[in-house]
Amino acid sequence: xxxxxxxxxxxxxxxxxxxxxxxxxxxxxxxxxxxxxxxxxxxxxxxxxxxxxxxxxxxxxxxxxxxxxxxxxxxxxxxxxxxxxxxxxxxxxxxxxxxxxxxxxxxxxxxxxxxxxxxxxxxxxxxxxxxxxxxxxxxxxxxxxxxxxxxxxxxxxxxxxxxxxxxxxxxxxxxxxxxxxxxxxxxxxxxxxxxxxxxxxxxxxxxxxxxxxxxxxxxxxxxxxxxxxxxxxxxxxxxxxxxxxxxxxxxxxxxxxxxxxxxxxxxxxxxxxxxxxxxxxxxxxxxxxxxxx
Amino acid sequence: xxxxxxxxxxxxxxxxxxxxxxxxxxxxxxxxxxxxxxxxxxxxxxxxxxxxxxxxxxxxxxxxxxxxxxxxxxxxxxxxxxxxxxxxxxxxxxxxxxxxxxxxxxxxxxxxxxxxxxxxxxxxxxxxxxxxxxxxxxxxxxxxxxxxxxxxxxxxxxxxxxxxxxxxxxxxxxxxxxxxxxxxxxxxxxxxxxxxxxxxxxxxxxxxxxxxxxxxxxxxxxxxxxxxxxxxxxxxxxxxxxxxxxxxxxxxxxxxxxxxxxxxxxxxxxxxxxxxxxxxxxxxxxxxxxxxxxxxxxxxxxxxxxxxxxxxxxxxxxxxxxxxxxxxxxxxxxxxxxxxxxxxxxxxxxxxxxxxxxxxxxxxxxxxxxxxxxxxxxxxxxxxxxxxxxxxxxxxxxxxxxxxxxxxxxxxxxxxxxxxxxxxxxxxxxxxxxxxxxxxxxxxxxxxxxxxxxxxxxxxxxxxxxxxxxxxxxxxxxxxxxxxxxxxxxxxxxxxxxxxxxxxxxxxxxxxxxxxxxxxxxxxxxxxxxxxxxxxxxxxxxxxxxxxxxxxxxxxxxxxxxxxxxxxxxxxxxxxxxxxxxxxxxxxxxxxxxxxxxxxxxxxxxxxxxxxxxxx
Numbered sequence: 001x002x003x004x005x006x007x008x009x010x011x012x013x014x015x016x017x018x019x020x021x022x023x024x025x026x027x028x029x030x031x032x033x034x035x036x037x038x039x040x041x042x043x044x045x046x047x048x049x050x051x052x053x054x055x056x057x058x059x060x061x062x063x064x065x066x067x068x069x070x071x072x073x074x075x076x077x078x079x080x081x082x083x084x085x086x087x088x089x090x091x092x093x094x095x096x097x098x099x100x101x102x103x104x105x106x107x108x109x110x111x112x113x114x115x116x117x118x119x120x121x122x123x124x125x126x127x128x129x130x131x132x133x134x135x136x137x138x139x140x141x142x143x144x145x146x147x148x149x150x151x152x153x154x155x156x157x158x159x160x161x162x163x164x165x166x167x168x169x170x171x172x173x174x175x176x177x178x179x180x181x182x183x184x185x186x187x188x189x190x191x192x193x194x195x196x197x198x199x200x201x202x203x204x205x206x207x208x209x210x211x212x213x214x215x216x217x218x219x220x221x222x223x224x225x226x227x228x229x230x231x232x233x234x235x236x237x238x239x240x241x242x243x244x245x246x247x248x249x250x251x252x253x254x255x256x257x258x259x260x261x262x263x264x265x266x267x268x269x270x271x272x273x274x275x276x277x278x279x280x281x282x283x284x285x286x287x288x289x290x291x292x293x
Numbered sequence: 294x295x296x297x298x299x300x301x302x303x304x305x306x307x308x309x310x311x312x313x314x315x316x317x318x319x320x321x322x323x324x325x326x327x328x329x330x331x332x333x334x335x336x337x338x339x340x341x342x343x344x345x346x347x348x349x350x351x352x353x354x355x356x357x358x359x360x361x362x363x364x365x366x367x368x369x370x371x372x373x374x375x376x377x378x379x380x381x382x383x384x385x386x387x388x389x390x391x392x393x394x395x396x397x398x399x400x401x402x403x404x405x406x407x408x409x410x411x412x413x414x415x416x417x418x419x420x421x422x423x424x425x426x427x428x429x430x431x432x433x434x435x436x437x438x439x440x441x442x443x444x445x446x447x448x449x450x451x452x453x454x455x456x457x458x459x460x461x462x463x464x465x466x467x468x469x470x471x472x473x474x475x476x477x478x479x480x481x482x483x484x485x486x487x488x489x490x491x492x493x494x495x496x497x498x499x500x501x502x503x504x505x506x507x508x509x510x511x512x513x514x515x516x517x518x519x520x521x522x523x524x525x526x527x528x529x530x531x532x533x534x535x536x537x538x539x540x541x542x543x544x545x546x547x548x549x550x551x552x553x554x555x556x557x558x559x560x561x562x563x564x565x566x567x568x569x570x571x572x573x574x575x576x577x578x579x580x581x582x583x584x585x586x587x588x589x590x591x592x593x594x595x596x597x598x599x600x601x602x603x604x605x606x607x608x609x610x611x612x613x614x615x616x617x618x619x620x621x622x623x624x625x626x627x628x629x630x631x632x633x634x635x636x637x638x639x640x641x642x643x644x645x646x647x648x649x650x651x652x653x654x655x656x657x658x659x660x661x662x663x664x665x666x667x668x669x670x671x672x673x674x675x676x677x678x679x680x681x682x683x684x685x686x687x688x689x690x691x692x693x694x695x696x697x698x699x700x701x702x703x704x705x706x707x708x709x710x711x712x713x714x715x716x717x718x719x720x721x722x723x724x725x726x727x728x729x730x731x732x733x734x735x736x737x738x739x740x741x742x743x744x745x746x747x748x749x750x751x752x753x754x755x756x757x758x759x760x761x762x763x764x765x766x767x768x769x770x771x772x773x774x775x776x777x778x779x780x781x782x783x784x785x786x787x788x789x790x791x792x793x794x795x796x797x798x799x800x801x802x803x804x805x806x807x808x809x810x811x812x813x814x815x816x817x818x819x820x821x822x823x824x825x826x827x828x829x830x831x832x833x834x835x836x837x838x839x840x841x842x843x844x845x846x847x848x849x850x851x852x853x854x855x856x857x858x859x860x861x862x863x864x865x866x867x868x869x870x871x872x873x874x875x876x877x878x879x880x881x882x883x884x885x886x887x888x889x890x891x892x893x894x895x896x897x898x899x900x901x902x903x904x905x906x907x908x909x
Contacts, residue, residue: 050351052354126338163395164359164393166363170395173399176369197522206425211392215391
């Protein structure tokens with residue numbers, strides 16, 4: 001905000017009035033407004049992706065974690081984003097942090113929806129990143145389903161950060177055409193068609209995962225690929241980790257702590273400095289516990 | 294005696310091979326519909342603008358082109374998407390950028406430009422692409438041989454992977470190499486593959502090889518993985534149907550219905566099972582119910598046209614509509630879906646029996662050619678050749694059709710029939726029939742025609758064993774009785790054979806089907822000739838006259854006339870009310886036959902009481 005003293009003074013004054021010009025009369029209409037002060041971002045993750053190998057893997061995972069954390073914070077307030085993609089991950093320079101932006105499609109699930117589901121799905125959405133169920137006009141009625149759609153979008157972002165391209169078209173070939181074809185079906189048939197296509201989509205995602213795996217450093221390749229497989233499973237109910245032997249356990253789609261922990265694991269595996277820090281901290285904690293005993 | 298061919302319902306379930314896993318069946322090829330997303334005033338989407346700006350800043354980046362291609366595709370800007378995809382692919386090959394190449398290939402494929410990918414087969418730069426991408430490009434370009442060679446290349450490390458082997462299974466199926474498909478499928482299973490598509494395709498390969506129990510078992514496994522998946526379930530229904538397990542087929546359909554109202558697709562599949570079992574009236578009622586339900590209101594134009602066409606056809610089969618009305622209804626249905634439905638066109642073929650229908654069928658084929666592969670029209674062109682009395686063309690097309698559509702018993706029935714009666718190559722017809730019968734053991738027409746071919750090929754005992762399996766109402770079919778008579782004659786049981794022909798003839802007359810009775814009589818004459826009976830028969834003038842007249846309106850009668858011409862050297866002049874003239878100089882001297890005195894001058898006037906005691 002260097003050199004912005006006047007702006008700061010104006011904002012401090014509490015005069016939240018802007019003048020809207022009225023073209024017919026030639027005059028202007030004063031309107032009281034609310035305002036938000038935003039940080040100036042240097043760019044988006046989409047810009048960084050185009051740098052290729054210069055955008056290092058530790059940086060990619062660090063910024064990815066930032067976005068996941070942002071979505072996690074939204075989820076804690078039961079807000080779904082529904083439009084997570086690299087373009088909406090704004091990156092600031094000092095410090096280098098990614099922040100999830102563009103909440104135009106976000107929705108507070110504690111409040112009733114403002115638009116009909118179809119209006120949302122057939123609107124100006126970017127089908128390149130749409131979760132598969134959205135293409136069948138499914139997964140938007142229940143708040144939990146919408147949270148799971150965000151989980152897919154986080155998987156799609158991981159794919160985009162690794163490969164630079166969108167996942168959904170690689171699996172469905174032409175998402176826009178699919179959504180329009182499915183929109184023409186009666187609702188019951190569309191539902192049946194969606195359920196019937198889940199196994200096919202799972203198979204169809206294999207080559208995309210292979211392309212993904214080739215872009216990932218070997219040291220984290222298997223873990224990252226398994227994570228992608230989990231996050232982008234066509235069946236929304238299978239996008240969250242399960243606990244071995246825990247029958248009846250229902251993972252909470254609003255809690256993304258597990259994902260943050262997994263990303264931290266990946267970061268430590270690829271970044272020796274982080275690993276060293278982690279081991280030091282862990283050792284210190286361990287010694288502290290022993291001393292306490 | 295050859296059975297007339299049974300109808301096959303249109304628009305219902307057809308056997309499906311599932312495409313490779315990455316090419317999902319719901320994928321729509323070609324240019325997408327005009328995007329509903331495009332805002333008023335033609336303002337481009339924000340994401341498209343950003344992709345363009347990113348490209349301006351990175352004009353040599355394959356990734357920037359790939360992202361623009363995907364963005365433009367999503368925004369419905371086809372031209373821009375294709376242009377960017379081409380450039381992305383080119384730069385990706387230079388820079389060895391796999392994701393950009395992947396995106397470029399997909400966008401080109403989505404716009405129906407798979408043929409452009411053929412050049413990748415010869416481009417050494419494509420060598421760094423993963424096997425699955427090169428395979429995808431080869432298949433999108435229709436280069437199945439190239440795809441097979443990629444998989445056969447030992448340098449392709451992933452060629453032994455489960456995915457590659459699953460794909461190899463599919464490729465072999467596409468090429469009609471069923472044994473190789475089974476071998477590849479087994480290797481894929483051993484490598485850990487267990488997808489729905491693999492089980493469905495392996496099931497198909499086993500069915501094509503005539504192992505229906507194995508096909509059913511494998512397809513059940515596919516259904517277990519995807520219980521609501523229609524492709525696998527409907528394949529299972531068809532295998533049960535071919536195996537004669539109609540109750541099991543209907544039970545599968547009931548499970549698929551899952552307590553919901555029956556939709557058009559399920560109704561057509563249900564009706565097809567019923568028609569196969571000879572229950573035309575029940576099939577009609579099923580379709581009629583759906584016609585009056587809410588599902589009809591929600592169905593798309595294609596499904597509605599299929600339902601209308603099938604209903605019209607079944608009304609004709611059950612005697613509630615005449616052929617003329619039915620032909621009009623089917624033509625309307627074809628026109629309603631802009632000649633996109635091949636199955637409705639094949640349904641129409643069942644009604645086009647007269648030579649006068651040839652121009653109509655020719656015009657239908659011409660319209661279909663604009664929308665379908667020529668090979669898919671082989672069956673229709675064969676019917677056209679029959680209507681035009683072009684024996685060599687009919688034979689060639691029947692062979693083409695049967696080689697292509699191996700799991701359609703109607704096709705095999707046709708081919709067996711034509712190879713027998715038009716060509717007289719009974720051993721070949723028998724071989725074709727026996728192979729096809731393993732795939733559809735319950736198909737009465739195929740079974741009858743195969744037994745007929747076997748009997749004439751000198752294996753009446755095997756023919757008899759086949760016919761022993763016919764039970765129930767099938768036993769009372771004129772054609773089955775006549776073929777049993779042929780088998781008896783060829784086995785040396787003369788009395789039994791003649792008695793059988795007599796019963797078949799009586800039954801045909803009792804059904805008021807004079808042309809059929811005439812065909813029984815003519816077949817009896819031919820059978821006696823072939824059996825070497827010393828006491829030849831009379832093929833009387835009136836019968837030949839009727840046969841000559843019928844050969845214009847029934848392809849079956851024309852084919853029989855061809856056989857008479859070949860075996861008895863009698864030339865039946867089509868459409869000549871005066872009859873039949875002979876190539877043989879002694880034509881006017883009638884052929885003698887033990888049945889002669891009973892052959893009808895006029896069927897009603899000369900009708901004799903049934904019973905073997907009246908024969909000799």
